[in-house]
Amino acid sequence: MRKLQVSLPSTTKECHLTSHVGNCIQNRFLLLGIGPPSIDDLPLCFFYQTTLESLTNADRARYLHLQLPTLISRSEAGSALHLAMQAISLAVWARSRPNDRSASQLSRTRYSQSLAAMNAAIRDPAKVKRDETLYAVLLLSGYETITFDSEALYAWGTHIDGAASLLRSRGKDNFSTPFACNMFLFIRRNAIQSHLQISKPIDPIFDGSAEKLSLYENVEDRLLSKAMRIPALQSLANIILSQPSYAVDYSVAFELIRAAETLDVELADWARRIPRKGAYTTITLMRYYPPAESSSSGFVPNLIHQYPGFYVARVWNLYRVYRLIIQSILVRVSSFVSLHHTAHEQDYIRIEKINRAMVDDVCASVPFLLGYDLSDLKLHPPFEHLRDENCLWPQNSMEASSSGPTGKFSLIWPLYVACSVPSAPETQRKWIRAQLKWIAGTGEAHAHLVMDADSQTLFGGPESFRFDCV
Incomplete structure (x- = not known):
């Protein structure tokens, strides 16, 4: 050699x-x-x-x-x-x-x-x-x-x-x-x-x-064996949406909607059947300031997740992004084919509920993947001083590990997609972008390129570049 x-x-x-x-x-x-x-x-x-x-x-x-x-x-x-x-x-x-x-x-x-x-x-x-x-x-x-x-x-x-x-x-x-x-x-x-x-x-x-x-x-592969059907659904949705309404075969559009809904159910079932070693624990954060004051404050995650390891956290965020993409397909195609108003409104409420849960869960994974020590989180009353909607994860109350490994790179794609969900609250979107800017400041060039951009994946367009999520 x-x-x-x-x-x-x-x-x-x-x-x-x-x-x-x-x-x-x-x-x-x-x-x-x-x-x-x-x-x-x-x-x-x-x-x-x-x-x-x-x-x-x-x-x-x-x-x-x-x-x-x-x-x-x-x-x-x-x-x-x-x-x-x-x-x-x-x-x-x-x-x-x-x-x-x-x-x-x-x-x-x-x-x-x-x-x-x-x-x-x-x-x-x-x-x-x-x-x-x-x-x-x-x-x-x-x-x-x-x-x-x-x-x-x-x-x-x-x-x-x-x-x-x-x-x-x-x-x-x-x-x-x-x-x-x-x-x-x-x-x-x-x-x-x-x-x-x-x-x-x-x-x-x-x-x-x-x-x-x-x-x-393994567990990730079983998730991926389902997710591999998503790109074909994205492609078909783009074909349908690129046609004038008089030229659309609506039976194909309705079949696409059914296929997307079926796949979404399968993904949710994967999450329900996850083995215990691949599960995470959830900590509910307590607010220590008056409700009137908190109403004008910026976004702070209500829940924090603790995972067995960075790999498990990354797999869960892949699952969340997959479901966000499916919801985007359903919204775009359903709106295009003009479903019955009542049924469409009910579907929209269900889709937005899923979107909200997935975006919240991505945010809940941030502290762990940034390397913060969450072991004594319940013992302290953190976050009462957080008011700035652009604040990063509360570094004033806990310090991220400067020497140990983190999963910050694997956060870039989930955060990028999550902050591009149109219905996400603006304060939450700004908080997510603040995380991307902080990650970019640590030298991650991928984060620098996406921190101020909207993910085209949710809107049917190709991203300006492709990159891994490890």
Whole structure:
């Protein structure tokens, strides 16, 4: 393996950390016959171990990440996988050390080299079907998420589409091993995310695979197996709404409404059947100021959620966004076909009730995903001093962890969609945008681009760019 020439740790704490990380990964590499990593390979060790530590067993990404050393051991030094691995490792290293410009520059070089190697691999009849080639695409999409900037708005979506194309090339190999099945499911999740944001049906490769994958599906996958029908509903709604009223086949419109309502019921049923280990607890906040005064104050969540972990919170927010999208389809199509007034009014009330619950629940997840310690929340009378409708989560009463991990990135898409619900109260919308602005201020470029925008997903249009929600 070619050595990575980067700056070495400059403090005792960093040296101790990277030494520990190196020792952790060294044993795994030795078992595979790769040999111990040198000090120049610290970015790889840092990326591997810190990523592994941030993933729970329930998250499929952890299983896939554990396979990386095996894939490295059987791939060539100049392969797309090797180069993509170096690119993302250096990107993670550089992000934790902003002053290390050499790592950032070398990361971009390795990324470009990996793209060139990938283009060569997909033209090779043998390499195009290899696990290493498909995994390299996943690393490239991860690199694009980490290093996102305005010059790479379309890169992530392009590579997710490319991963689907590789799945078509692999054919039956997609289900030949547990590793292949897990990669397929991981790519399916990303494909759903991607196509929800452009309102187009997902690739047919993902249809009809339920029986082959049932042994590997978890709670999130069972949610996704339902959500994969949403992009097709979005697309059909846009087709119907683009036609003049005299040209619309109203039987198709009514069938779309029934299909959307059925899917919404199925999603609600998924939530009701969630296992206890995937459930969350709810804390009701008490107000400590007079009602007359609170009526003029800004928005503060009435409920706060505490989850078993960031992964579980992210899955729940995916569920909430899926239901918000379905409600938007129902509102748009029902209004267009001019249903009977009484029935339509009843449907509208039901839809708005669901919207309100989903937006409130997204807001309730914010403190946990921002990393606040909620363990003693019931012991204090917080929030009585909060009056500003633009206030962030009450940092004056509790401090978010500055050193521990947070799930702030996974909040960007749910907050972006939630604040775009037309019926959400203006004070709540401003509060949500304040969260996005705070996240943007921590260096998340995705949040910076959406913090003042309305999500087009709820209105049938494609987003200006596609991005992951991890």
